[in-house]
Amino acid sequence: xxRLKKRPVLVTVSVLVGLLLVAGLTAGGYLWNLAHSFDSKSxxxxxxxxEESTRPIKKAEGAVNILLMGSDTRGGDGTEDALEGxxxxxxxxxxxxxxxxxxxxxxYVMSIMRDTWTEIPGHGEHKINAAYALGGVPLTVQxxxxxxxxxxxxxxxxxxxxxxxxxxxxxxxxxxxxxAFTSSHLGGRHFAAGPTLMNGEEALxxxxxxxxxxxxxxxxxxxxxxxxGAVLSKxxxxxxxxxxxxxxxxVDQFAPYITVDESxxxxxxGTLGLGLNKVRKDDIxxxxxxxxxxxxxxxxxxIVLKDEQAIKDITAALGDDSLDKYWQTLPSDN
Numbered sequence: 001x002x003r004l005k006k007r008p009v010l011v012t013v014s015v016l017v018g019l020l021l022v023a024g025l026t027a028g029g030y031l032w033n034l035a036h037s038f039d040s041k042s043x044x045x046x047x048x049x050x051e052e053s054t055r056p057i058k059k060a061e062g063a064v065n066i067l068l069m070g071s072d073t074r075g076g077d078g079t080e081d082a083l084e085g086x087x088x089x090x091x092x093x094x095x096x097x098x099x100x101x102x103x104x105x106x107x108y109v110m111s112i113m114r115d116t117w118t119e120i121p122g123h124g125e126h127k128i129n130a131a132y133a134l135g136g137v138p139l140t141v142q143x144x145x146x147x148x149x150x151x152x153x154x155x156x157x158x159x160x161x162x163x164x165x166x167x168x169x170x171x172x173x174x175x176x177x178x179x180a181f182t183s184s185h186l187g188g189r190h191f192a193a194g195p196t197l198m199n200g201e202e203a204l205x206x207x208x209x210x211x212x213x214x215x216x217x218x219x220x221x222x223x224x225x226x227x228x229g230a231v232l233s234k235x236x237x238x239x240x241x242x243x244x245x246x247x248x249x250x251v252d253q254f255a256p257y258i259t260v261d262e263s264x265x266x267x268x269x270g271t272l273g274l275g276l277n278k279v280r281k282d283d284i285x286x287x288x289x290x291x292x293x294x295x296x297x298x299x300x301x302x303i304v305l306k307d308e309q310a311i312k313d314i315t316a317a318l319g320d321d322s323l324d325k326y327w328q329t330l331p332s333d334n
Contacts, residue, residue: 034251035266041255048155048261050142054121058151060321062102064272066154067144069095069132094224095128097144101321104275106283108323109228111221113291117303118147127303147311150318154264158257164200165253166231169246172199173230181212203227225286232281285327287334289314
């Protein structure tokens with residue numbers, strides 16, 4: 001396996017959801033070509049899941065849960081080890097749980113703050129992003145499954161080069177900047193508030209930024225959701241969906257930078273996509289796992305405090321396939 005670079009998770013959301021919807025709208029040789037490109041160029045995780053005896057049973061039959069991951073390879077080494085389940089230097093830069101209900105009425109994407117303080121099986125309490133460093137993909141899956149008593153069906157990871165390739169393949173995306181900020185990644189470039197057309201490099205700086213904001217990672221998560229919405233708006237337009245060359249170029253450029261579990265192949269995506277053929281942008285709902293704010297661990301780390309009631313409510317909603325009802329109770333700015 002090639003050593004992978006840093007990965008933001010949100011581009012995975014955009015293209016994965018886009019592929020699902022495109023799969024529901026296309027057929028024949030064209031779809032076969034897309035499938036071949038995805039399967040032949042994407043990388044696979046041989047052992048993505050923990051031991052079966054440690055996993056929760058699947059409660060909501062027909063629903064699908066996909067864990068979307070991005071990694072921050074601190075030190076430059078550990079990502080390959082982490083993918084294979086060994087300890088390393090890599091940490092998940094972002095985590096999202098993508099949920100598709102059994103009736104295929106929509107798609108729900110829940111961001112999990114990377115500094116959320118929680119129990120990591122076999123290691124005690126840590127920030128949730130430490131699971132990747134301590135035990136790779138399988139331990140990260142086990143940690144999230146334990147948090148929500150919910151079975152994960154698939155895993156997907158993406159790197160920064162794929163992010164740029166996707167954005168540029170779409171001809172740039174228009175993102176609503178709110179609030180204005182000065183980038184710590186692009187040499188102090190200032191981004192004014194309001195709709196802004198960004199290329200891959202600019203959009204990457206937008207979704208990585210946290211130092212420019214008083215609430216740091218919270219605003220970064222909001223920016224990530226704004227990016228996902230902007231990409232989906234561009235991807236799901238008639239100009240894109242009826243343009244085979246653009247879709248093919250997007251998939252072709254993106255596929256080499258995605259890593260998925262072995263069962264998340266083009267066939268699985270196509271099958272799921274057929275059930276989502278009526279889903280459009282307004283049926284894709286994104287929110288952040290509610291928290292109790294920030295605090296400090298006993299050893300002095302800055303952490304995000306869990307909202308136990310929210311976790312209990314989401315666990316119940318995932319268990320009886322009613323996440324749509326839970327989502328409707330959230331404030332509009334979540």
